[in-house]
Each structure stands twice: as C-alpha cells, then as structure tokens.
Amino acid sequence: MKRDQYIGCSGYYYPAWKKKFYPEGLQPKGWLEYYSSVFNTVELNGTFYRTPKPADLEKYYAATPSDFRFSVKMSKQITHIRKLKETQDLIREFQDLILAGLKEKCMHFLFQLPPSFHYTDENLSLVLEAIPHLPENVIEFRHISWWNEVVLQKLSDAGITFCNVDFPGMETFFMHSTSSFYLRLHGNPVLFKSAYEVEELNRFYNGVPEDSSNSCIYFNNTYYEAGYTNAKQLQEIAAGKMS
Numbered sequence: 001m002k003r004d005q006y007i008g009c010s011g012y013y014y015p016a017w018k019k020k021f022y023p024e025g026l027q028p029k030g031w032l033e034y035y036s037s038v039f040n041t042v043e044l045n046g047t048f049y050r051t052p053k054p055a056d057l058e059k060y061y062a063a064t065p066s067d068f069r070f071s072v073k074m075s076k077q078i079t080h081i082r083k084l085k086e087t088q089d090l091i092r093e094f095q096d097l098i099l100a101g102l103k104e105k106c107m108h109f110l111f112q113l114p115p116s117f118h119y120t121d122e123n124l125s126l127v128l129e130a131i132p133h134l135p136e137n138v139i140e141f142r143h144i145s146w147w148n149e150v151v152l153q154k155l156s157d158a159g160i161t162f163c164n165v166d167f168p169g170m171e172t173f174f175m176h177s178t179s180s181f182y183l184r185l186h187g188n189p190v191l192f193k194s195a196y197e198v199e200e201l202n203r204f205y206n207g208v209p210e211d212s213s214n215s216c217i218y219f220n221n222t223y224y225e226a227g228y229t230n231a232k233q234l235q236e237i238a239a240g241k242m243s
Helices: 028-038 053-063 076-081 088-105 121-130 147-157 198-206 226-236
Strands: 003-011 041-044 069-073 106-112 139-140 160-164 180-185 214-221
Touching: 003 226, 028 041, 028 053, 028 139, 041 214, 053 088, 069 088, 069 214, 076 088, 076 106, 088 106, 088 121, 106 160, 106 214, 121 147, 139 180, 147 160, 198 226, 214 226
Parallel strands: 003 041, 003 214, 041 069, 069 106, 106 139, 139 160, 160 180, 180 214
Antiparallel strands: none
C-alpha cells in the first residue's frame, strides 16, 4: 500500500447494508465503530444537508480508532444555494465546528459544486476568494469545463486540492493540484449503483501519484453492496493481494 492511503465509502449509515456489511443483530449505534474496524476513513455526506451537533461529532470521534480519518462535505447552503458568494464567514464557522468535534481526525473538507456551476473567470475567482488556501480543502466540480490547465495552475498556486471523479457522462482525467490526492467514485454507468470491475479499480489506483503526502479514495456507489465491496477490493489491490 502506498503511504498514507485512505480507502472508504461516502457515508456509512445505510439500512440496505444490514445483515450484509453489518453483522446481524448489530444496532445502528454501533455501525460506525464496526465500519471503522474495516476501513480507515469515511466521507461524511450528511453534513451537506444539516449542520451536525457538537455532541454527535464527539461521538464519531470516540467511536473510531486513533488513526481513523474523516472527510466532511460542506453545507449545501454554501456550495449550492449561495454558490460560494459571500460565504467566507460561513465556511470558517462550519469548519471551526467540525474541527472542535473531530479534532485531528478531520482530514479534508469537500466543497462539491453543482453541475450548473460552469468554469468562468468569475466563478474561478469565487472559488479562490471563498475557499481557504489549504490542501485539506478539496473542491469537486460537476461540469467538464473545469478540467483545464488554467484551473489546475490556479488551484496549484493556491494550494487547494482538485477532486478527481468518475461520474456518468463525464469523460474526465486525473489532475493533481496539491500533494493531497482525492478521488470520488460515484458509480458508472448507473449513478450510485454500478459496481466497478477489478480492472477499473487497478486503473484508478495506478493513477494515484507516488509522491502524494496522502490520498483518499471514496466509493459513492453505495445504493446496494457495490460501495463497500469495491472498497474492500481496492484495499486488497493496495496491499498487493489482488491484481
């Protein structure tokens, strides 16, 4: 396994995983603890819809091992409603809340922008003005116009991590803007549902830069069993047990 490699799923709280990923009889309050015994990271997506309570964040922290890491999705109020306009204070407040609860276990903040947010000079300026210039801040675009050299250079200069994706209908390629590498696999061709073949997983893994200080790969094809199954397969590939 390449150093500081984190492999997991986008979320862990899925009733469809009962008696499949989660052992029969295990109550939901024990799901995160069990999940963290299998994977070393999770992407918290519920924070996109509602601001978490400090007590819940403290429970997440206590339920997971010392080397477990969280990536946290930014509130939709910031990314989808305001679309980064006049959001500096909101971003700071959100991040301060998360860091107070998750402490050193918070590894990344994910800013996912909607498909309607196309590349323009104005929108790129919004990104650079709103998002703090740190590699733990990751930006995911959903429009192909962002895959260009200007964006790569500007994000590299700012030290903001570009989120690589596999998403239905988007023919993208990997771009590395910082020493952190971040990849979201959403399921293809059917969003959230399709499983990836081992050959595809090998291709994704081989795209991780050897010199990255850390890398996170999250499976968002979690509707059925594909997400955790693919994540386990990628763990084996990273450990040299599958090819």
